[in-house]
Amino acid sequence: LLFVKTLNQNRDENDDMRLQNNLAGRKLLFTPGPLNTSSAVRTAMTRDLGSRDSEFTEVTQAVEKHLRTVAQAGSEVAVVLLQGSGTFAVEAMIGSLLPRPSRVLVLVNGAYGERIVRIAERIGLSVEIQRSSPTQAINPRDVARALDRDETIQSVVMVHGETTTGLVNDLEAVATIARQRGRNLFVDAMSTFGGIPFSVSELGLAGLAASSNKCLEGAPGISFVFAQRRIIECCQGRSHSVSLDLFEQMRQFDSNGQWRFTPPTHVMAALATALVQLDIEGGVPARMRRHQANRAAIVAGFRDLEFDTLIEDGVQGSVIVTFKIPAWTNFRIEELYCDLADQNIHLYPGKLTEEPTFRVGCIGDINCNDIGRMLSAVERYLRRIGRLKDIRRSAV
Amino acid sequence: LLFVKTLNQNRDENDDMRLQNNLAGRKLLFTPGPLNTSSAVRTAMTRDLGSRDSEFTEVTQAVEKHLRTVAQAGSEVAVVLLQGSGTFAVEAMIGSLLPRPSRVLVLVNGAYGERIVRIAERIGLSVEIQRSSPTQAINPRDVARALDRDETIQSVVMVHGETTTGLVNDLEAVATIARQRGRNLFVDAMSTFGGIPFSVSELGLAGLAASSNKCLEGAPGISFVFAQRRIIECCQGRSHSVSLDLFEQMRQFDSNGQWRFTPPTHVMAALATALVQLDIEGGVPARMRRHQANRAAIVAGFRDLEFDTLIEDGVQGSVIVTFKIPAWTNFRIEELYCDLADQNIHLYPGKLTEEPTFRVGCIGDINCNDIGRMLSAVERYLRRIGRLKDIRRSAV
Numbered sequence: 001l002l003f004v005k006t007l008n009q010n011r012d013e014n015d016d017m018r019l020q021n022n023l024a025g026r027k028l029l030f031t032p033g034p035l036n037t038s039s040a041v042r043t044a045m046t047r048d049l050g051s052r053d054s055e056f057t058e059v060t061q062a063v064e065k066h067l068r069t070v071a072q073a074g075s076e077v078a079v080v081l082l083q084g085s086g087t088f089a090v091e092a093m094i095g096s097l098l099p100r101p102s103r104v105l106v107l108v109n110g111a112y113g114e115r116i117v118r119i120a121e122r123i124g125l126s127v128e129i130q131r132s133s134p135t136q137a138i139n140p141r142d143v144a145r146a147l148d149r150d151e152t153i154q155s156v157v158m159v160h161g162e163t164t165t166g167l168v169n170d171l172e173a174v175a176t177i178a179r180q181r182g183r184n185l186f187v188d189a190m191s192t193f194g195g196i197p198f199s200v201s202e203l204g205l206a207g208l209a210a211s212s213n214k215c216l217e218g219a220p221g222i223s224f225v226f227a228q229r230r231i232i233e234c235c236q237g238r239s240h241s242v243s244l245d246l247f248e249q250m251r252q253f254d255s256n257g258q259w260r261f262t263p264p265t266h267v268m269a270a271l272a273t274a275l276v277q278l279d280i281e282g283g284v285p286a287r288m289r290r291h292q293a294n295r296a297a298i299v300a301g302f303r304d305l306e307f308d309t310l311i312e313d314g315v316q317g318s319v320i321v322t323f324k325i326p327a328w329t330n331f332r333i334e335e336l337y338c339d340l341a342d343q344n345i346h347l348y349p350g351k352l353t354e355e356p357t358f359r360v361g362c363i364g365d366i367n368c369n370d371i372g373r374m375l376s377a378v379e380r381y382l383r384r385i386g387r388l389k390d391i392r393r394s395a396v
Numbered sequence: 397l398l399f400v401k402t403l404n405q406n407r408d409e410n411d412d413m414r415l416q417n418n419l420a421g422r423k424l425l426f427t428p429g430p431l432n433t434s435s436a437v438r439t440a441m442t443r444d445l446g447s448r449d450s451e452f453t454e455v456t457q458a459v460e461k462h463l464r465t466v467a468q469a470g471s472e473v474a475v476v477l478l479q480g481s482g483t484f485a486v487e488a489m490i491g492s493l494l495p496r497p498s499r500v501l502v503l504v505n506g507a508y509g510e511r512i513v514r515i516a517e518r519i520g521l522s523v524e525i526q527r528s529s530p531t532q533a534i535n536p537r538d539v540a541r542a543l544d545r546d547e548t549i550q551s552v553v554m555v556h557g558e559t560t561t562g563l564v565n566d567l568e569a570v571a572t573i574a575r576q577r578g579r580n581l582f583v584d585a586m587s588t589f590g591g592i593p594f595s596v597s598e599l600g601l602a603g604l605a606a607s608s609n610k611c612l613e614g615a616p617g618i619s620f621v622f623a624q625r626r627i628i629e630c631c632q633g634r635s636h637s638v639s640l641d642l643f644e645q646m647r648q649f650d651s652n653g654q655w656r657f658t659p660p661t662h663v664m665a666a667l668a669t670a671l672v673q674l675d676i677e678g679g680v681p682a683r684m685r686r687h688q689a690n691r692a693a694i695v696a697g698f699r700d701l702e703f704d705t706l707i708e709d710g711v712q713g714s715v716i717v718t719f720k721i722p723a724w725t726n727f728r729i730e731e732l733y734c735d736l737a738d739q740n741i742h743l744y745p746g747k748l749t750e751e752p753t754f755r756v757g758c759i760g761d762i763n764c765n766d767i768g769r770m771l772s773a774v775e776r777y778l779r780r781i782g783r784l785k786d787i788r789r790s791a792v
Contacts, residue, residue, distance in 0.1 A: 029446045034661045036444050045441040045662060048432050050425045050742045051616070083617070084480040085657040088639045095637075119638045213658065220447070221479070221617045221660030241491075241637050242515045243484045261481040262609065264617030265430045266441060267660060346446045 028370050030298075031348045032163050032191060032320040033213040034220045035364030037270065041218060044273040045266040056265060057257040059272045064253075066275035070216070070284060071208070071226050072199030078232055080250045081224045083263060086190040086211035088244060089223030091119045093186055093209045094157065096239040096246035097231055100124055104155045105146055105183075107174070110134045110164030111351050112188060116157050123240045128153060134165050134352060137315045140173035147181045155184045155206070161191035161317045164351045165310060166359065168192060168317035175203040184231070190214055191319045195291055195363065197284040200226050207231070212267065214319060215287060217364055218274035221267035291318035294362040294371060301375035302360070305382060310357055318362050320348065325356040330385035333358055339381050345374050424766050426694075427744045428559050428587060428716040429609040430616045431760030433666065437614060440669040441662040452661060453653040455668045460649075462671035466612070466680060467604070467622050468595030474628055476646045477620045479659060482586040482607035484640060485619030487515045489582055489605045490553065492635040492642035493627055496520055500551045501542055501579075503570070506530045506560030507747050508584060512553050519636045524549060530561050530748060533711045536569035543577050551580045551602070557587035557713045560747045561706060562755065564588060564713035571599040580627070586610055587715045591687055591759065593680040596622050603627070608663065610715060611683060613760055614670035617663035687714035690758040690767060697771035698756070701778060706753055714758050716744065721752040726781035729754055735777050741770050 029035050049056040060081065067079050082089050094116070098104060103126040106117050113131075120127045130146050132138055138158065147153055156178050161168045171187065178185040184206035192198075193208070195215030200208055208226040212218035225246055232247060239245035243261065252260035281287055295318045299309060302323055310322040325333050333356070337347055350357030360374075382388040425431050445452040456477065463475050478485050490512070494500060499522040502513050509527075516523045526542050528534055534554065543549055552574050557564045567583065574581040580602035588594075589604070591611030596604055604622040608614035621642055628643060635641035639657065648656040677683055691714045695705060698719055706718040721729050729752070733743055746753030756770075778784040 025443065027444060027446065027449070027451075029444060029449075031446050031448070034444065034447050034658065042442045042444070042662075045615075046438045047421065048423060048425060048430065048438070050423065050427050050744075051430050052427070052745065053423070053425075053737060053742050055423075084484065084639065085659070087657045088480065091637060091639045115638070122636070122638050211658070219441075219660065219662045220658050221663055240518070241487060241640065242511070242518050243480065243487045244637065244639065261483045262430065262607070262616050263481070264615065264660060264663060266438075266615045266666075267617055267663065270662075341449060346449050348446075349448065 026344065028345045028366060028374060029361065029364060030366070030374060031346055031361040032359070033361070033363065035213065035217060035361060036366055037217060037219055037274070038277060038365045040277060041270045041273050044269040045219065047269060049265045049269060051263055051265055052258055056268070059268055060253070060259070060263075061257060063268060063272050063275060066279065067224060070194050070275070070278070072201060073226055074201040076229055077200055077226050078229050078250055079224055079226050080232075080246045080253065081222060081259070081263075082244070082246070082249060083221070083261065084223055085220065086188075086209065086223050087115065089209035089211060089225050090116060090188050092239070092241075092244035092246050093207045093225045093227070094119050094125075095123050095241055095244055096235050097186065097207050097227055098125060098155050099238070101126060102154045103128060103150070103152045104157060105130060105143070105153045107138045107143060107156065107158040107169075108132070109136065109138055109167070109169070110159060110162035112159045112162055112164060112190070116159070116188060120157065134162065134354070135167070135311045137167060138169045138174065140170055140177055143174055144177045147177065147183055153183060155186060157186045158188070160187050160189040161196070161319055163191045163320060165322045166317050166320040167311050167315050168196065171198060172203065175205060179204045191317065194278060194284055195288055195319060196317070197288065212271045212274070215291070215363060216271065216274050216278060218271040219267045221264040222271055288318060291362050294318070294366065295321060297368060297371045298360050298362055301371065302378070305375070305378060305388070310355070320359050320361045322350060322352070322357045322359050325350070325358055328387050331387065336378065336381050340374070340377050343377050345377050422740065424741045424762060424770060425757065425760060426762070426770060427742055427757040428755070428759065429757070431609065431613060431757060432762055433613060433615055433670070434673060434761045436673060437666045437669050440665040441615065443665060445661045445665060447659055447661055448654055452664070455664055456649070456655070457653060459664060459668050459671060462675065463620060466590050466671070466674070468597060469622055470597040472625055473596055473622050474625050474646055475620055475622050476628075476642045476649065477618060477655070477659075478640070478642070478645060479617070479657065480619055481616065482584075482605065482619050483511065485605035485607060485621050486512060486584050488635070488637075488640035488642050489603045489621045489623070490515050490521075491519050491637055491640055492631050493582065493603050493623055494521060494551050495634070497522060498550045499524060499546070499548045500553060501526060501539070501549045503534045503539060503552065503554040503565075504528070505532065505534055505563070505565070506555065506558030508555045508558055508560060508586070512555070512584060516553065530558065530750070531563070531707045533563060534565045534570065536566055536573055539570055540573045543573065543579060549579060551582060553582045554584070556583050556585040557592070557715055559587045559716060561718045562713050562716040563707050563711050564592065567594060568599065571601060575600045587713065590674060590680055591684055591715060592713070593684065608667045608670070611687070611759055612667065612670050612674060614667040615663045617660040618667055684714060687758050690714070690762065691717060693764060693767045694756050694758055697767065698774075701771070701774060701784070706751070716755050716757045718746060718748070718753045718755050721746070721754055724783050727783065732774065732777050736770070736773050739773050741773050
């Protein structure tokens with residue numbers, strides 16, 4: 001009975017918090033995207049633009065220009081926008097740019113690497129898979145060995161930041177190995193583009209795919225591919241798909257600046273605004289520092305509550321952090337999700353099959369107050385289940 | 397000099413109008429989508445939702461339920477949402493549901509029919525093309541003859557409303573012919589879904605693809621496919637594409653109500669709102685009457701200014717009307733587009749290769765005042781080029 005009473009007291013406390021949040025109407029998304037966008041980004045979506053109207057063509061051109069700056073892309077690189085989620089861009093990149101038949105090495109240390117394997121196999125590539133532990137960065141020496149062992153491998157595909165865990169692979173090392181051996185490297189940079197500085201041109205990447213709604217902090221619905229012009233210009237008729245044909249998509253943009261098929265105009269306006277805000281913030285290095293600060297606060301707060309991170313700090317990116325689900329008495333991760341969701345605070349489930357985990361996103365329009373509120377909500381839950389009694393905590 | 401002076405006077409008049417419109421900030425989109433959305437639809441986009449959060453799952457379920465109502469779809473029909481433009485859904489439908497190898501009859505009387513041919517050929521179907529005039533509805537008897545001539549044809553694909561011209565083909569007649577002959581009919585209903593009442597179940601359609609941003613009057617970025625369950629359930633592994641695989645997409649929705657890949661959350665919230673508004677308006681019959689009223693005002697107004705429509709009234713749909721570009725002295729269609737665009741009024745270019753045309757959309761959140769404003773702007777242009785002097789006009 002005492003337990004029920006305590007529970008009810010806590011419920012009341014939670015009710016107040018819930019009311020405040022519902023009044024605010026704002027959800028705190030500790031997720032890897034869709035994420036909290038800024039009010040400027042959301043306001044940009046409240047205007048209807050015609051897809052063939054010159055104002056929208058200017059929006060498209062502005063987005064392309066900003067994306068090229070973010071990618072540090074020279075004139076030898078084309079950027080091609082595409083409708084749909086990031087996976088659409090990854091599939092468009094692989095399906096439009098890799099010759100068939102040809103042999104490709106796919107580096108896999110997470111669910112997004114596995115997805116690339118599925119795409120490559122579906123479109124009929126000869127696939128060599130190099131799998132490694134999801135808690136370890138891809139070993140560049142293994143890549144070198146695989147390429148030296150099999151000279152028929154023309155292309156390598158890898159994920160830069162694995163959202164599965166939040167781990168960031170060593171893009172520069174793999175790019176160097178591929179370049180030295182004359183192989184084309186294609187990168188899924190969904191979770192790092194705009195959040196980690198690198199140059200598509202300097203790395204000599206053959207292709208790179210990313211999307212609007214992660215480190216760029218736009219709304220979801222747009223993805224894009226950077227491609228070496230010398231490669232994409234030879235790819236007419238190669239794509240397995242009409243909708244995902246990057247060559248035709250590029251040709252349409254080049255001919256009159258318009259999209260080949262109806263673009264998500266509101267999402268594009270949001271992306272244009274998000275890119276201006278990235279610029280104002282100080283570009284990718286400043287964005288990275290903010291995400292890192294968020295990550296530091298989140299990791300410190302959870303460690304303070306005695307949660308353990310899954311991967312080593314040295315390879316931990318700043319998009320999302322994976323925590324192990326503890327085996328504490330009464331601790332139920334679904335209960336924690338629901339409890340926080342009732343307060344408009346959203347954590348993200350784990351994606352590993354090997355180990356029970358949950359994830360906490362560090363990106364988007366969230367600040368230290370928001371992180372504090374989230375950690376306090378977790379703490380209240382832990383008190384309610386009787387976990388937190390004696391733990392001495394630093395101030396959040 | 398007099399001409400320049402007159403021009404400048406008219407420029408001043410236009411400047412006032414331009415100022416008014418710019419202050420309002422609203423563009424009038426006489427286009428077939430992206431179109432003017434209601435303020436409720438735009439407001440729905442100003443909230444960030446997590447893609448795995450229960451509120452968003454409810455949004456997805458509500459959209460599915462409303463779409464089924466619009467389609468008059470029984471339990472034997474599945475609805476599968478997809479990221480991207482309408483073409484993505486058409487390709488997903490054809491690529492996921494048609495067996496390979498197999499022979500398909502594609503009925504073509506416009507650019508969207510030609511696009512279906514490109515998709516069918518790209519994915520390796522054996523394609524029989526039945527082309528007919530873009531200014532005439534597809535002749536159902538020709539379809540019957542083609543099917544009777546070649547028994548190896550398993551499937552038929554057609555466009556219901558050809559946005560190329562605004563012409564509406566006789567879906568019921570073709571569906572009856574296909575059904576009687578035991579062939580599967582797949583329909584691109586982009587420009588009619590939500591704007592013309594029909595029942596996917598009663599017509600016995602094998603599949604139907606449409607999108608969020610035409611007669612449903614949502615924002616662009618979402619498309620969807622209705623499919624006979626008995627067909628789609630046999631299609632595991634058939635799709636040429638991972639991203640456009642309707643079987644896997646359906647399986648994910650069925651398993652936990654969530655999207656397989658990141659959905660455009662803001663566009664989904666907009667679509668949910670647009671579907672509620674369709675319901676409040678009185679459903680598809682009421683929506684059709686409103687679009688028809690807009691079309692009547694537009695056609696009457698342009699005819700009054702001595703423009704001619706391209707196709708016969710009997711086959712003219714209510715999404716978009718095609719007008720012939722007149723050969724009048726000084727009349728330049730690009731000048732008219734730009735003149736109106738400067739006043740935030742957007743007409744739509746023609747898409748026919750045979751004949752110079754322009755198009756005027758009748759859908760979206762536009763009213764009689766807006767149509768009057770557009771017609772007045774056209775009239776002012778015609779006066780300026782010296783065309784309108786003696787024409788007696790009825791009040792707009």
